Amino acid sequence: MKFGLSINTARESALRAGEALTQWFKERGIAYIVEKDAAKILGEIERCKIETLSENCDVIISLGGDGTLLRVARYANATPILGVNFGRLGFLAEFSIEELYPVIERVLKNNFKTETRTRLEACVKVGKKEHKITALNDVIAERGGFPRLPVISLKIDGHLVSHYKADGLIISTSTGSTAYSMSAGGPIIVPKSKVFVITPICPHVLTTRPIVVSDDKELEISIESMDERFMLNCDGSQQIELTAKDRVRVYKSEKPVYIIENEKRNYYDVLRTKFLWGKDYEK
Numbered sequence: 001m002k003f004g005l006s007i008n009t010a011r012e013s014a015l016r017a018g019e020a021l022t023q024w025f026k027e028r029g030i031a032y033i034v035e036k037d038a039a040k041i042l043g044e045i046e047r048c049k050i051e052t053l054s055e056n057c058d059v060i061i062s063l064g065g066d067g068t069l070l071r072v073a074r075y076a077n078a079t080p081i082l083g084v085n086f087g088r089l090g091f092l093a094e095f096s097i098e099e100l101y102p103v104i105e106r107v108l109k110n111n112f113k114t115e116t117r118t119r120l121e122a123c124v125k126v127g128k129k130e131h132k133i134t135a136l137n138d139v140i141a142e143r144g145g146f147p148r149l150p151v152i153s154l155k156i157d158g159h160l161v162s163h164y165k166a167d168g169l170i171i172s173t174s175t176g177s178t179a180y181s182m183s184a185g186g187p188i189i190v191p192k193s194k195v196f197v198i199t200p201i202c203p204h205v206l207t208t209r210p211i212v213v214s215d216d217k218e219l220e221i222s223i224e225s226m227d228e229r230f231m232l233n234c235d236g237s238q239q240i241e242l243t244a245k246d247r248v249r250v251y252k253s254e255k256p257v258y259i260i261e262n263e264k265r266n267y268y269d270v271l272r273t274k275f276l277w278g279k280d281y282e283k
Helices: 012-028 036-042 050-056 066-075 097-108 267-274
Strands: 002-007 031-035 059-064 081-085 114-117 120-126 129-135 138-142 151-156 159-165 168-173 195-201 211-214 219-223 229-234 238-243 248-252 257-260
Touching: 002 012, 002 036, 002 050, 002 066, 012 031, 012 036, 012 059, 012 097, 031 036, 031 050, 050 066, 059 066, 059 097, 066 081, 081 097, 120 138, 120 168, 120 229, 120 238, 129 138, 129 229, 129 238, 138 248, 151 168, 168 219
Parallel strands: 002 031, 002 059, 059 081, 081 257
Antiparallel strands: 114 257, 120 129, 120 248, 138 168, 138 229, 151 159, 151 219, 168 195, 195 211, 219 248, 229 238
């Protein structure tokens, strides 16, 4: 078995952990390859770009936070991801550094389980070129730095839902429900639920509320005002500037993400720990 390492080079603690891990691999004769940027810092010869990491290993280890794992997920294809959290929340990166080596030993024995997480795919034509972008958390149509409040039209399976006068519109997976959507007032959805959450950002009408739809629906977003521009933002790392002539179709991707699960914790433990639920009542 060969491991691939993706490391958040902006976090010194993640780099130190990556250095220790590569030494651990060398001492045991375990094959590994490191993403190019981190490999340069660590002086590793066996390296490749993040885009081809999944083609060169059997399991990807993500050392960073949820943002690092989201970046890995973009290129992981069907390769399982083992996320180690060095960030703040760690909803996706399920393991601590103390748990890393025991879980690697289990992986080497093929004694592990994965969670299948749905991804979104956004398809848009800009001129004659068609762009397809995948996202594990969310696809967001937002005004970005443009000064005027846009009117965003939403259709589901060809049926008009509403014209939203708002700063933006978030379409999230159940995985992404605890990200931007939650900050904008959307509900928390348990992962692996087969739904999408549609959450307006700062709507101008107080009765506008988030809605939840099954993930077999196709959604279409457009800007109604002909002189408006807006940004399409996928997982906070992929952006396309669009105009009112463009139509964005969002639907369930055929390629999910596989995340190695931490069997020592469950999702409700995570919610309670990360959001400090019931903390005032604990002694």
